[in-house]
Amino acid sequence: MHYLQCISPIDNSVYLERALAGEAEIRVALDRAASAQRAWRLTPIAERIAVVHRAVECFCDRKKRLGEELCWMMGRPIRYSGGEIDGFAERACTLADIAETALTDIPLPFKPGFTRFIRRDPLGISLVIAPWNYPYLTAVNAVVPSLLAGNAVILKHSAQTPLCAERMVEAFREAGLPYGVFQYLHLDHPCTQRLACAGEIQHIAFTGSVDGGAAIERSVAGRFVQLGLELGGKxxxxxxxxxxxxxxxxxxxxxxxxxxxxxxxxxxxxxxxxxxxxxxxxxxxxxxxxxxxxxxxxxxxxxxxxxxxxxxxxxxxxxxxxxxxxxxxxxxxxxxxxxxxxxxxxxxxxxxxxxxxxxxxxxxxxxxxxxxxxxxxxxxxxxxxxxxxxxxxxxxxxxxxxxxxxxxxxxxxxxxxxNRCDYLDPELAWSGVKLSGRGCTLSRIGFEQLTRPKSFHFKTGKEEGQFAVR
Structure with missing residues (x-):
């Protein structure tokens, strides 16, 4: 059995240890996610939104404890640590509030004898690879909209902040999210790479270094999965x-x-x-x-x-x-x-x-x-x-x-x-150019990265009226 150690930057002590998942644990998580996602994708969007709001309440109830854990794991002063919990809540709730509009079917102008619309289908299973520097604020950008879109999510967090993955999953389970829809795995780099290459994974969101993003891109080349990369800046x-x-x-x-x-x-x-x-x-x-x-x-x-x-x-x-x-x-x-x-x-x-x-x-x-x-x-x-x-x-x-x-x-x-800087408005698209990455999170546009368009072109013979779209 191999373990990760979180070394606290406060005093270089071992703050916590966690067993690393291996091939067996990865296979169980993938099978569980695939099974759970088949039901979750059929859950009405209103119910998905309600789960997110309940999860935010569960999460915020632990604000003091979460802030203290952040302080020890990544060294942020305790006077500021709770602010990340507030930011998590703001982004999650905003994304939940815009999800219904962002994910609704797109009707087309009426054409006699036809029913036509575009539906946004979830991709399947999202792999979210999150960093330590803003461990909740970076993860929420991908985890919450992916769940809202009807995907299952496997979260792999930095070895510096493993508790963040555990706390997020705990909050969503307490909020009533069906078992298997949202899971975490503690992984080393080789196992993370193998998980990214698994056929069940259809979306990957990676936040980290340019070299790390390039490695992920090489690993999944030829698989044609949706890939979002946020890779830093100057x-x-x-x-x-x-x-x-x-x-x-x-x-x-x-x-x-x-x-x-x-x-x-x-x-x-x-x-x-x-x-x-x-x-x-x-x-x-x-x-x-x-x-x-x-x-x-x-x-x-x-x-x-x-x-x-x-x-x-x-x-x-x-x-x-x-x-x-x-x-x-x-x-x-x-x-x-x-x-x-x-x-x-x-x-x-x-x-x-x-x-x-x-x-x-x-x-x-x-x-x-x-x-x-x-x-x-x-x-x-x-x-x-x-x-x-x-x-x-x-x-x-x-x-x-x-x-x-x-x-x-x-x-x-x-x-x-x-006249301001360093702030992510969840209603605006968050993206980078050049070596800062590819893809987009947040905003209504961000949901397009987590779904695929599915066109419905029905010849009905009806001269008026259409099927109801959702």
Whole structure:
């Protein structure tokens, strides 16, 4: 028997162990899911929606406990951990509320003698592979709409956050979801790959690294399954000369350093108009200095550790390289006593004098560092924002909505924010371009990734009336 260990970034202790599933457990889960899905797909959409709402209630009843578990598993300060439970509830309920409209049959204009409509059929079994950095918020994007669409779901969560899979399944079972419709498996990488290749799997949602997404894509090549990939980003922000400077500073700092910068859609590079540059940097540094790096269980802590020492050291190397190439570091590690090289406790940093030849401006950092570059006009900002292999989200700060819209229309990214950042509106499509991935979650459009269109073309001989569509 093989086991996974969740090593807490708080103190490097073993927080929990779980037995890894093998071939036998995978086969049982697939057979159970296939059997359960045949009945679940016939369950009226109103009943599926009601199950989701009940599951959210069960889930939120455990908010304090879930927040504490998150804190220990992935190191988020306890003062913020409960916010992810609230976000889970918001997204799940919003998706449930739009599901009926999104999944209803599509009637066509009446044609004498014919009944014609398009039905959205569920795909079958969804495999959701979720990451540790926002373990509930990333999983809910695929799990809930897939269930609402009539699919069965097998959830494989990160080895860093295995309890998240267990807690989600528990909530749905308590809400009355039929046994087998939603299951979890704790798997190593080879078994995850084999599960993805199973013939019963018809949809895969993966959130993780570019290399991980490429491996999944290679594994299922030729199977023609529906594949959704969210693979990270190097998201930019641009502060125009007409921006509300304080709003821009507060928003960008929060977008860059919340969750210790471990967010796919976090701000990792900022471009500031030359008229505002010096003041932007001064205000940003002043706010960052107020962060308290410390033990996540301390309610006063606002900046927790990175997920592991190796992750922190990768970010430190990017910073060291940039400074060696001429960048200026504006924060001293001495301002954050918990910072210690070789550990996961890392002080935040803001860099100026950066250029795109530096890795800190090109490669995903996934840590508490922000490069800030001076620009002369919108054209230069647009060119630099698009100068990336990634394209998940981008943020603009301006009082001129029309000018912002013109810039946004030319940005190569999945989501563009104005005067805010780092937020997923569940009624908007969430997607990426370039190496940030493929496919779409959330919104009505997201349901199209979880169903296949089935056309009904009946020659009835009737000169009026049609079959009722659902």
């Amino acid at each position: 998201d930019p922000a641009y502060v125009r000369a007409d921006a509300d400077l304080q709003l821009a500073v507060e928003s960008i700092v929060d977008g860059a350093y919340f969750n210790s910068g471990q967010s796919c859609c976090g701000i990792e590079r900022a471009y500031v108009h030359e008229q505002l540059f010096d003041e932007f940097v001064a205000r940003a540094v002043a706010i960052i200095r107020q962060y308290r790096l410390g033990h996540p269980q301390d309610p006063q802590t606002t900046l927790g550790p990175l997920v592991c020492a190796a992750a922190a050291d990768r970010v430190r190397v990017q910073i060291d390289e940039a400074v060696a190439e001429g960048a200026q570091a504006h924060l001293q590690t001495g301002d954050f006593p918990m910072d210690q090289r070789g550990t996961q406790y890392m002080a935040p940093q803001l860099l100026t004098g950066v250029r795109h030849k530096m890795r800190v401006m090109r490669e995903e950092s996934f840590g508490p560092v922000l490069g800030v570059q001076k620009v002369h006009d919108d054209g230069e900002a647009l060119e630099l924002m698009n100068n990336s292999r990634y394209g998940l989200s981008a943020a603009l700060f301006s009082r001129d909505e029309e000018a912002a819209l013109m810039i946004a229309d030319h940005l190569e990214t999945g989501t563009i924010f104005l």
